[in-house]
Amino acid sequence: MPKLVEIGGIDGSGKTTQVQRLLECNKDGRFCLAPKRIPLTNRCPLNIKDRIEWYKHAPIQQIVLFNLESAKARNEMAKKYNVPVVLEDRGFITIYSSCIAQCMQRLQIPFEEANTFVARVNEDVGYVCEESLHLLLYIPSEVSLESFVTKRISEKIEESFLDYLFSFNESLSRLSNDFKNTYSFSAMVDQETTTSNLLGRLGQL
Numbered sequence: 001m002p003k004l005v006e007i008g009g010i011d012g013s014g015k016t017t018q019v020q021r022l023l024e025c026n027k028d029g030r031f032c033l034a035p036k037r038i039p040l041t042n043r044c045p046l047n048i049k050d051r052i053e054w055y056k057h058a059p060i061q062q063i064v065l066f067n068l069e070s071a072k073a074r075n076e077m078a079k080k081y082n083v084p085v086v087l088e089d090r091g092f093i094t095i096y097s098s099c100i101a102q103c104m105q106r107l108q109i110p111f112e113e114a115n116t117f118v119a120r121v122n123e124d125v126g127y128v129c130e131e132s133l134h135l136l137l138y139i140p141s142e143v144s145l146e147s148f149v150t151k152r153i154s155e156k157i158e159e160s161f162l163d164y165l166f167s168f169n170e171s172l173s174r175l176s177n178d179f180k181n182t183y184s185f186s187a188m189v190d191q192e193t194t195t196s197n198l199l200g201r202l203g204q205l
Contacts, residue, residue, distance in 0.1 A: 100114045
């Protein structure tokens with residue numbers, strides 16, 4: 001069974017870019033990319049703009065269920081891959097932190113209460129941490145917000161989304177302390193440096 005490796009961080013931190021760069025450096029075929037989570041569930045829209053609206057208005061329990069169920073399904077598929085290492089664009093720490101942040105923002109509750117809410121939903125899902133390594137990219141929430149404006153993913157970025165990003169960073173910081181083999185890297189340096197740092201950690205597996 002392959003080792004699962006999380007490439008994580010908040011929205012706009014460069015997770016997908018770094019995963020693609022790592023795959024381009026994968027000359028010996030040692031690792032591959034895990035399947036996307038979105039097609040594995042019918043709980044939310046496939047189109048990204050529709051999904052943004054869905055995240056704004058869907059019941060928070062449905063949002064948490066989508067994230068946990070799709071992540072669990074992806075892991076089950078990834079564990080069947082015949083390669084030494086499978087890279088995950090978002091893994092347990094990032095996905096669970098995102099769920100907590102969604103609860104904090106939507107329900108206006110602190111981290112501890114949001115964490116309890118997500119844990120209760122997860123009792124029926126059974127999503128657990130299976131990654132051997134967590135590589136987290138850090139970026140300030142304000143910089144993340146600027147990247148969304150630049151990409152024109154949304155014509156209007158609401159203040160609630162910035163609140164979510166702050167909560168996301170808080171949740172990532174607090175949850176990452178609970179797991180071994182977790183390393184954080186600044187996403188504020190050039191892409192080549194970040195890729196080199198990630199490859200260094202991957203080489204230790």
